Amino acid sequence: MNKTKLVCTKFLVLLLFAVSCAGGLVLAAQSGQRPLPPAEASTPHRTRLILKDGSYQIVMSYRMVGDIVRYVSAERGGAEEEIPANLVDFDATKRWEQRHSQQAGDGSPSPGSAPAIDPELLKEEADRAAMTPEVAPDLRLPDLDNILAFDTFQGQPQLVPLAQSDGELNHNTAHNILKAVVNPLSSSHQLVQIKGERSLVQLHVDTPVIYIRLGEAVKPDGSTPITVDTHGASSAIKDAPFDPTASRYVIVRADVRTGSRIVSSFQIGMLGGVKRDEDVVETAVEVLPGGHWMKLTPRQSLTFGEYALMEVLSDREVNLGVWDFGIHPAAPANRDAILPQPKRPFALTPRRPDQ
Numbered sequence: 001m002n003k004t005k006l007v008c009t010k011f012l013v014l015l016l017f018a019v020s021c022a023g024g025l026v027l028a029a030q031s032g033q034r035p036l037p038p039a040e041a042s043t044p045h046r047t048r049l050i051l052k053d054g055s056y057q058i059v060m061s062y063r064m065v066g067d068i069v070r071y072v073s074a075e076r077g078g079a080e081e082e083i084p085a086n087l088v089d090f091d092a093t094k095r096w097e098q099r100h101s102q103q104a105g106d107g108s109p110s111p112g113s114a115p116a117i118d119p120e121l122l123k124e125e126a127d128r129a130a131m132t133p134e135v136a137p138d139l140r141l142p143d144l145d146n147i148l149a150f151d152t153f154q155g156q157p158q159l160v161p162l163a164q165s166d167g168e169l170n171h172n173t174a175h176n177i178l179k180a181v182v183n184p185l186s187s188s189h190q191l192v193q194i195k196g197e198r199s200l201v202q203l204h205v206d207t208p209v210i211y212i213r214l215g216e217a218v219k220p221d222g223s224t225p226i227t228v229d230t231h232g233a234s235s236a237i238k239d240a241p242f243d244p245t246a247s248r249y250v251i252v253r254a255d256v257r258t259g260s261r262i263v264s265s266f267q268i269g270m271l272g273g274v275k276r277d278e279d280v281v282e283t284a285v286e287v288l289p290g291g292h293w294m295k296l297t298p299r300q301s302l303t304f305g306e307y308a309l310m311e312v313l314s315d316r317e318v319n320l321g322v323w324d325f326g327i328h329p330a331a332p333a334n335r336d337a338i339l340p341q342p343k344r345p346f347a348l349t350p351r352r353p354d355q
Helices: 001-029 038-042 090-105 119-131
Strands: 047-050 054-067 068-073 080-084 135-136 148-154 157-163 180-182 190-195 207-212 248-253 254-259 261-264 281-285 293-298 304-311 317-319 324-329
Touching: 047 090, 054 080, 135 157, 190 304, 190 324, 261 304
Parallel strands: none
Antiparallel strands: 047 054, 054 068, 068 080, 148 157, 148 207, 180 317, 190 261, 207 293, 248 281, 248 304, 254 261, 281 293, 304 317, 304 324
16 A cells, blocks of 8 residues: 555656646747856856847846846946847857857957957058147147147147248248248348237247148158249249258247337357357257157247247258247137047947947
8 A cells, every 4th residue: 555655656746747847848939939058147248138120238147037138238337137038039149159259269359349450440540640649638630731839728728820921922821931042151130020019829838839730741751852832932942842841940039120020030050059049949840650740849948029930941041931929828818729629428329230
């Protein structure tokens, strides 16, 4: 009798186990979904949870809980979210995971990281950035032919355009050449007369850095010259290929007269020597990476007053087209100053798996 009861009990246990397994298979078949392997739920890593509509979520981990999938979002600060399981394409998720796991094993970017960028695209991006280098946070030089002075007004960095001041020059171009022969041994005489007693551009710092657009790219060693026009100046040398990086640039203090400012000649041969003219400040010249801009930095501070940036072409030649400005810390803001442009936040849009 006892043996009969024991056999019946074992048979009943086996029957209940078989029924429960069959029920689980039926539920899995009805849902059309396969449970996720335990490894995917227990190993947090950055991956994609691909949905049946083709979009995806970047997640750190995910797991099945009944008929929903719970995941830790990698895009929303680790927040735990959930989505119905029937919206998830588990096969596509698994294929993406396997493909990118193999790439990571070959030294490629890990799953979920940014894809590698082609070296040629990187070079093109660097070339574009060199056209508009950043000189201060969110402040870039424009992709235009221009002469700009770096100024600071009320604590804000700014770029102020400088115009060439000479009635015979074509002001539609930022950098014109009007060559004039100067005898370095002669006594001082008037070179340029600028209308008005005060420049329209008033800078607020005593060591303004000046940026000159070089037009076509010039190598840092100055091996790629450009051609300029002398515009028929009476004392001009014949037109010839000209390299702006071969010039010397000085800042000359202007002599303010009634209704005008006078820039007088100076001893060109003394530039770079021990003895210097107190009204002439030499500059350090640097071609920025990419060869599109040249940076001029005064070698000493400038006192209050009116000035002109002058280009010394050679030991006997100067450019009569000068760029005038003043140094007055209490002056109002410059009207045409270029201000910093903070970057706008990126707008998130739905992404496809192949993006």
